[in-house]
Amino acid sequence: MTNKVLVIFTGGTIAMKIDPNLHAAIPALNADEIISTVTNIKNYADIEVLNFCNLPSPHITPGLMMKLANVVKKNISRDDITGIIITHGTDTLEETAFLLDMVVKSEKPIIVIGAMRNHSELGYDGSSNLSAAICTAISSKSRNKGVLVVMNNEVNAASEVTKTNTLSLDTFKSPEFGPLGIVDNDEVIFYREKTISQFIDTNILEEKVALIKCGPGMESDIFNFYINAGYKGIVIEALGRGNVPPAMMPGVIKAIQNKIPVVMVSRCYTGRVLDTYGYEGGGRNLRDVGVLFGGFLPGQKARIKLMIILGKTQDLNEIKELFEYNVR
Numbered sequence: 001m002t003n004k005v006l007v008i009f010t011g012g013t014i015a016m017k018i019d020p021n022l023h024a025a026i027p028a029l030n031a032d033e034i035i036s037t038v039t040n041i042k043n044y045a046d047i048e049v050l051n052f053c054n055l056p057s058p059h060i061t062p063g064l065m066m067k068l069a070n071v072v073k074k075n076i077s078r079d080d081i082t083g084i085i086i087t088h089g090t091d092t093l094e095e096t097a098f099l100l101d102m103v104v105k106s107e108k109p110i111i112v113i114g115a116m117r118n119h120s121e122l123g124y125d126g127s128s129n130l131s132a133a134i135c136t137a138i139s140s141k142s143r144n145k146g147v148l149v150v151m152n153n154e155v156n157a158a159s160e161v162t163k164t165n166t167l168s169l170d171t172f173k174s175p176e177f178g179p180l181g182i183v184d185n186d187e188v189i190f191y192r193e194k195t196i197s198q199f200i201d202t203n204i205l206e207e208k209v210a211l212i213k214c215g216p217g218m219e220s221d222i223f224n225f226y227i228n229a230g231y232k233g234i235v236i237e238a239l240g241r242g243n244v245p246p247a248m249m250p251g252v253i254k255a256i257q258n259k260i261p262v263v264m265v266s267r268c269y270t271g272r273v274l275d276t277y278g279y280e281g282g283g284r285n286l287r288d289v290g291v292l293f294g295g296f297l298p299g300q301k302a303r304i305k306l307m308i309i310l311g312k313t314q315d316l317n318e319i320k321e322l323f324e325y326n327v328r
């Protein structure tokens with residue numbers, strides 16, 4: 001039986017060309033035009049196309065990500081579908097891939113891809129990324145791997161990957177653990193299993209979750225702003241091992257007293273947070289006032305995770321249990 005792969009198009013540079021008047025990249029390519037850049041597809045799989053949207057990824061909201069997840073859930077259960085590929089802008093690709101990984105449960109491969117060079121540039125990488133994704137989607141080795149990000153012939157787990165460079169073709173990296181595998185000579189090769197797996201059964205999320213990056217001397221005013229603006233959750237990208245300037249502590253405490261969960265991750269590129277330090281604003285102090293710890297997740301992914309959990313429960317104990325489940 002021929003493999004059938006559903007390709008869901010959402011936009012991004014993979015679907016862009018340089019506009020001659022603007023001299024800047026804008027959405028321009030449709031699904032058929034993108035697919036036609038890949039040679040010999042028919043020898044590998046039947047392709048079904050679904051046009052979800054054609055947006056630059058900074059225009060994709062968490063609400064749209066969840067809507068996409070619901071479309072993926074519906075289609076991945078179809079008997080005739082071997083796997084799903086989603087094309088996406090690279091700027092927020094890691095958030096969409098991570099959200100899909102957390103809310104869609106399937107043994108079948110679900111792969112998110114994009115391109116770093118638009119179709120007008122020399123060396124458009126949309127075709128090579130799409131072809132590598134097709135090879136990955138049709139392989140039985142890709143089953144039970146969760147959502148994958150395939151770019152530049154590297155296969156990364158959605159739960160581990162992040163965009164590391166503004167222009168490199170090999171921008172998607174898993175800095176903590178390295179790639180799961182590669183695509184070589186039209187074959188996907190896995191070197192290891194992913195480290196983290198968490199499924200949360202929800203169709204909705206809470207979009208009002210703030211992300212605060214810490215810097216020396218920062219105070220509590222930003223917390224007061226988010227509390228007054230009705231935010232339902234706050235993620236702090238803390239300093240180093242997981243510490244904040246002491247003048248932030250009243251804001252952190254006020255948020256928690258207002259039943260707003262506060263999650264802490266680090267602004268460091270790698271490494272997990274821990275309650276190592278006992279001084280004011282240190283990790284132990286944050287732990288003692290009820291801050292949740294987000295392990296090695298970057299702030300942008302911790303924010304998506306908190307949105308998903310808040311879509312499921314508002315109970316602070318349940319939020320803690322779900323957020324810190326499997327946190328490393």
Ligand code: ASP
Nearest residue numbers: 012013056057089090091
């Ligand atoms: N700004 C573009 C986007 O995220 C970048 C890309 O797709 O590579 O839509």
